[in-house]
Amino acid sequence: MIAKRLQPGLAVALALALLLAWRCWQVLHSGAGLHVDEAQYWYWSSRPLEWGYFSKPPLLVGLIRLSTDCFGDGLLGVKALAMVAWLLASAVLWRLGAAMGNERAGLVAAALLAATPASGLLGLSATTDSVLMLFWSLVMWGAWRAAHAEGAAAWRWWALTGVALGLALLSKYTAGALSLSALWLLWRCPPARRGRLLAGLALAAGIAVLLLLPHLFWNMHNGWPTLHHTLDITVQGGAASAAERAAGWGHKLGSALEFGLGQLLLLGPAGLAVLALAWKRRHLPAAPAGQTRALWSALGYAWAFAWPLLLLGLLQALRAKAQVNWALPALLGVCLAAGWLAVRRRISGQTLTVWVLAGLLLSAAIAQGGDLRRWIGRPAAAGKPAWDIWSRMRGWHEALGALAPALEAQRQLPWVTNDRTLLVQTGYELRALQPELRSWSPDGQVRHHFDWKQPLRPNAVPALVFLGDEAPDAALLAHYPLARPLAQAESGRVRLQAWLLERPPSALTSTGKHP
Structure with missing residues (x-):
């Protein structure tokens, strides 16, 4: 039995x-x-x-x-x-x-x-x-x-x-x-x-x-x-x-x-x-x-x-x-x-x-x-979408890896983005750097967990690294007008830019902190 x-x-x-x-x-x-x-x-x-x-x-x-x-x-x-x-x-x-x-x-x-x-x-x-x-x-x-x-x-x-x-x-x-x-x-x-x-x-x-x-x-x-x-x-x-x-x-x-x-x-x-x-x-x-x-x-x-x-x-x-x-x-x-x-x-x-x-x-x-054409040596033509349900999950490892050398030198600063996907993909792909990640919501709305738990408070830091698929928005530049591009990378559908943003010296006290 x-x-x-x-x-x-x-x-x-x-x-x-x-x-x-x-x-x-x-x-x-x-x-x-x-x-x-x-x-x-x-x-x-x-x-x-x-x-x-x-x-x-x-x-x-x-x-x-x-x-x-x-x-x-x-x-x-x-x-x-x-x-x-x-x-x-x-x-x-x-x-x-x-x-x-x-x-x-x-x-x-x-x-x-x-x-x-x-x-x-x-x-x-x-x-x-x-x-x-x-x-x-x-x-x-x-x-x-x-x-x-x-x-x-x-x-x-x-x-x-x-x-x-x-x-x-x-x-x-x-x-x-x-x-x-x-x-x-x-x-x-x-x-x-x-x-x-x-x-x-x-x-x-x-x-x-x-x-x-x-x-x-x-x-x-x-x-x-x-x-x-x-x-x-x-x-x-x-x-x-x-x-x-x-x-x-x-x-x-x-x-x-x-x-x-x-x-x-x-x-x-x-x-x-x-x-x-x-x-x-x-x-x-x-x-x-x-x-x-x-x-x-x-x-x-x-x-x-x-x-x-x-x-x-x-x-x-x-x-x-x-x-x-x-x-x-x-x-x-x-x-x-x-x-x-x-x-x-x-x-x-x-x-x-x-x-x-x-x-x-x-x-x-x-x-x-999405891999079959690549395996047989016939990738999809440029501009034509491949049959790929994982397309949104591709390119992050390569693009963020290309930004890593420039970002490693800025580990002491908070890294800020207005996109939840980019924030969590950065946290995972660059986990060895243990970045301090912050979410930027221009209108102050709480859209997701990171707007709630890890928001950027502009008056709290004199400088930051901004990550996005384009240049920083005007609302963020109003707080940090000194902007300098650090690096950019592209892999497939993922296009990323890294910027160093700073407040002008006149906005800081003699101790280097905000009034």
Whole structure:
């Protein structure tokens, strides 16, 4: 019996290890650096950790700290544990399928999730979605096990579910949508079991709130910045979308269509093919699914973790700008449902293998699209964009490396920029110089974390280094009229200039400080 259990476990572990090795190879050979958000998370992780940040809860930042402590500050060091989290989410789906009574359905669900473009592309990055996907899947698994266990075992599973829920909320506020899934499952369970289920859900929710309390206290102490930012981009859509919202239903329907098509693209060919084949065979006799006696049907349970989030995402798209990745955890429920449908509709293993491989190859082709022409010696012609989803992540290492000699001589001065992307990329690429970075907001608005925590106060320093893609703006030159170019560099789409800015001697006191 132990050997029978180990055999699929070893196969899953080997498959996920090979997929992780392949993704590591992709990262190392892509020629791209960190995304702006990854560089920002790394920057936060390299400083004393906090219980929250301007735009995000703290869990991913802590994970990146652990990852870089283990593997260094290189690209793989920053991304490693987040990449592992994506693959662990697939493993959890496998175990959930087994717990529900059909290990093959769980294996198919795990393979379908790994074959999604979401996993194949976002799985190469250190984003909040990586840890959210892992802990969302653990909530699904833990809640099923807890609801079908008895006595002390049930309470242990509810406690573990609460821990997973709390960590999901510390990953991304999207996890709050799990409350709708819980209410739906509570309503759909047999009335005689609702009391026990409600007690278990209350325990899980209580533990989650306890884990969330330090983050809530941090937010309260700092004026709720994370909540305000989240509401701005999800409910209000940001200042940039005000004119679009005023355009009326044309914009709303376009935004909803963008969201819907985005979900299909994130699911990819493998998941779509399985759902289409299952629909085509819906009138054929279904195979026995092998599900154990349960409070919910397997499909009902799976869809309960998908449709509430998809509905919220659609409503959000109608209200503001579509956030395609906002409903990403719904893929877990969709892939689990597709796994069960594949078993019930007798979709062959050969067919499933072909579509899973197609999904993996599609993700790889998209991920490496910007490198394929270079590898075969036919780079894109000048002025013609290459098929490259990582284009915004290229050029920073080379351009900032070219500026490094000129900047090293100015390490005693603060380095200032009005661009968040440039600030965090400078912090990462020139981390060996340990620069003091400051953010300049000409109109004084707080646009992001660095305007809030690391603003330039012009009267505080007599001189600074300005970094930008063009000369310093007039508002900054009004404070520092003595401007001298230090260096400039260009690599691909990245064009940078470094300037030394100083105040005139008359603006300083005899001690060299500002009056």
